[in-house]
Amino acid sequence: MEWWLYNRAVLHPEVEASLTAMRALAAELEALHTVEGMIIQDKGATMSVHYHMTRQPEIAKQQILDLLEKSPHIKKMRLMDEKTNIGIVPRVDIDKGTAVTGLIQDHHLQGAVYLGDDIGDVPAFRAIRRARENKDFDGLAILVTSPETTQTTIDEADYTLNSVQETVTLLNWLITNTTIKHQV
Numbered sequence: 001m002e003w004w005l006y007n008r009a010v011l012h013p014e015v016e017a018s019l020t021a022m023r024a025l026a027a028e029l030e031a032l033h034t035v036e037g038m039i040i041q042d043k044g045a046t047m048s049v050h051y052h053m054t055r056q057p058e059i060a061k062q063q064i065l066d067l068l069e070k071s072p073h074i075k076k077m078r079l080m081d082e083k084t085n086i087g088i089v090p091r092v093d094i095d096k097g098t099a100v101t102g103l104i105q106d107h108h109l110q111g112a113v114y115l116g117d118d119i120g121d122v123p124a125f126r127a128i129r130r131a132r133e134n135k136d137f138d139g140l141a142i143l144v145t146s147p148e149t150t151q152t153t154i155d156e157a158d159y160t161l162n163s164v165q166e167t168v169t170l171l172n173w174l175i176t177n178t179t180i181k182h183q184v
Helices: 019-034 057-070 096-106 119-132 151-156 164-177
Strands: 002-005 008-011 039-042 047-050 077-081 085-090 111-116 138-144 159-161
Touching: 019 039, 019 047, 019 057, 019 077, 019 085, 057 085, 077 119, 096 111, 096 119, 111 119, 119 138, 119 151, 138 151, 138 164, 159 164
Parallel strands: 111 138, 138 159
Antiparallel strands: 002 008, 039 047, 047 085, 077 085
16 A cells, blocks of 8 residues: 655555545444454555454454444445455555556566565465566565464465564574675
């Protein structure tokens, strides 16, 4: 939904049209702060409502969905039912896959490693696979799993890691054992 340009985050133009509705929805979601353990993560252009730390996660999830269903602003949004949260994003044709594809094309990348941990990362995994069809590109789609990870999400990744610690180990190995060529 945003790009990092000129040392700052810049919203995609299609997303800017949804900001008023997102801000109104954020105000409506404030009612959920009364639920112990509910975490509302306002990211500006998107939001995530985490319910995994509530006493009754399934009931909390239904409360979120009921509140969103009643909102007049939800028709401008898309809901993403993730592992233990509900993601709320503008209803635009932008996702992590379009972002990865754009980065590969705009920067003429010859390789990339994408690390993700949820169903929202599947479009990026698919983008890496599509890019690999080009002989000038090599990439990996790696999923960091948790007990909540679905088999469907696992099936979309090239490889899986079982924890953040395994991810750190992989990154340290890459730093130690690879040479990165910089073009000036």
